[in-house]
Amino acid sequence: MNNMKVGIVFVGRIYTRTEDERKVEAHDLRSCNDLNNVTDEPFRKKLSEHVKSLMPAGIDTFTYEVETENDAIDVPEADAYVLIPFTAIDKVFVVIHSKNKHIVVYTSPFAELWSYGNVFYPYFLRDSRKIDAYLGMEPDTYLSENDADFTAHMEALTVRHRIRNTRVLCIGEAMYEPYHSFNWGYEVIRLIQQKFGIKWMHMGTGSFMKFYESCETPAAGTVRALAKEDRLPDDFSDASCVKAYNVYKKLIEKYGATAFTVNCLESIVHTSCHTTSCFALSRLNDEGIISACEADATTLVDMLITSYASNAPSFMLNPYLFPADNKLFVSHCTSPTRHSFATGEKDDFNTYSYFEIRSLPCGLQVLKQPGPVTVTGISHDKLDKMVIVRGNLVRNTSFASCRTQVEIDVPGGIKKLADNYEGRHWALVYGDQSEKIARANELLGIESLII
Numbered sequence: 001m002n003n004m005k006v007g008i009v010f011v012g013r014i015y016t017r018t019e020d021e022r023k024v025e026a027h028d029l030r031s032c033n034d035l036n037n038v039t040d041e042p043f044r045k046k047l048s049e050h051v052k053s054l055m056p057a058g059i060d061t062f063t064y065e066v067e068t069e070n071d072a073i074d075v076p077e078a079d080a081y082v083l084i085p086f087t088a089i090d091k092v093f094v095v096i097h098s099k100n101k102h103i104v105v106y107t108s109p110f111a112e113l114w115s116y117g118n119v120f121y122p123y124f125l126r127d128s129r130k131i132d133a134y135l136g137m138e139p140d141t142y143l144s145e146n147d148a149d150f151t152a153h154m155e156a157l158t159v160r161h162r163i164r165n166t167r168v169l170c171i172g173e174a175m176y177e178p179y180h181s182f183n184w185g186y187e188v189i190r191l192i193q194q195k196f197g198i199k200w201m202h203m204g205t206g207s208f209m210k211f212y213e214s215c216e217t218p219a220a221g222t223v224r225a226l227a228k229e230d231r232l233p234d235d236f237s238d239a240s241c242v243k244a245y246n247v248y249k250k251l252i253e254k255y256g257a258t259a260f261t262v263n264c265l266e267s268i269v270h271t272s273c274h275t276t277s278c279f280a281l282s283r284l285n286d287e288g289i290i291s292a293c294e295a296d297a298t299t300l301v302d303m304l305i306t307s308y309a310s311n312a313p314s315f316m317l318n319p320y321l322f323p324a325d326n327k328l329f330v331s332h333c334t335s336p337t338r339h340s341f342a343t344g345e346k347d348d349f350n351t352y353s354y355f356e357i358r359s360l361p362c363g364l365q366v367l368k369q370p371g372p373v374t375v376t377g378i379s380h381d382k383l384d385k386m387v388i389v390r391g392n393l394v395r396n397t398s399f400a401s402c403r404t405q406v407e408i409d410v411p412g413g414i415k416k417l418a419d420n421y422e423g424r425h426w427a428l429v430y431g432d433q434s435e436k437i438a439r440a441n442e443l444l445g446i447e448s449l450i451i
Contacts, residue, residue: 001258003060004161007078008048009096010065012088013039016114039065039086051082051106054151056158072096079161082106085117093124102157103141106150138445156439159308163444164197166304169255172205172263175296188297188380195383196301196444201255205267211247212273218242223279223362228348232361236353240275241362248280252289259304260284263295265356276354278333278364278403285313285336286346292316292425293334299425302378302386309440310374310433312340315366318402319375319426323414328375328391330428331405335366339430355402363403367396373408374433377423378446386441387422388434388450412451420449
């Protein structure tokens, strides 16, 4: 996936250092121009380096200077522009806005410098938003409040960029949710492509099985050797689990996919391959290839947003709600083991047979760590709403359910969550990631409810 490219554009050249202005005692405005400075190369380099330092990793930048309308026309192409206003007419802002890329206006604090450009950028924000609304276009401009706000916004913008450049490979039939409608299931795939710009690549089960059967089966013992405790029956082989992972990985590389899902439950994949996809999907998520089971396209979008915003692999799960206790119970068999893509911390796991079909390997019981977690659920119909739950993981449990299962306290209230329920499967990541996810949703056109 290509890095997001951001142009840092100096709009105009004249500014006044506030510190110098404070030294003026007589306030004779006939000499006010004497305080003017020009944005020379050392100044632009220092300020642009500061702006770059506020951006998350994985962004490529260039710096450009404009003064006239035609200068603005010639600004190089980028995925987004950070406009820093000095002296210039508001037309310059409008020209860059016409490039149909996200605009962030960044201004230095008044305590550092004064610029005539601070009178022009509000005209641009006001007029462009009103005209966009009149023409039925979504506004794509943002005023940064301060450095911390700028960083948070750029992180959210990076999430949107990654979503728009995601390439999904789906194997098998689409999930029929929502409303158990097969046509809606396939229409949701169209919606995902149109709403988010995601590229969707689909492979039929028959074609997959031909490819699968052409691949070698590895030696047994890999998964069992990795487990903290191996609780599979002695006569079970885990070779097919590793083969499923190897085959998925080959197909992902063949299609150039960055995300993955497979109809592993309501199709012939499980029974024909003599394995579940649990180990394969857990490992793919650990590797940063966001992967959902059951060909659940909407939950895959939920996982993409949640993982990209938190920089962590997400656990796709079934939620159970208990309002009398403000408890959330969740379970599934495809949990990743990594806590974050930024650290090496990992959870242990035990191996079992698959919960729904006890004759198949392998269901993973990933032993999750107590502490703050964030759980998200996106609407399965319009993909326009998301509940974001701030919880505290209390313990791993042992109910008759999918193998990875935990109990979560929800201080915000389970009744409120149930009354605003969205989605079917949900996604879980470690830590309180609620604000990061909500900010990303705002840029993606998704309404967030934090509980």
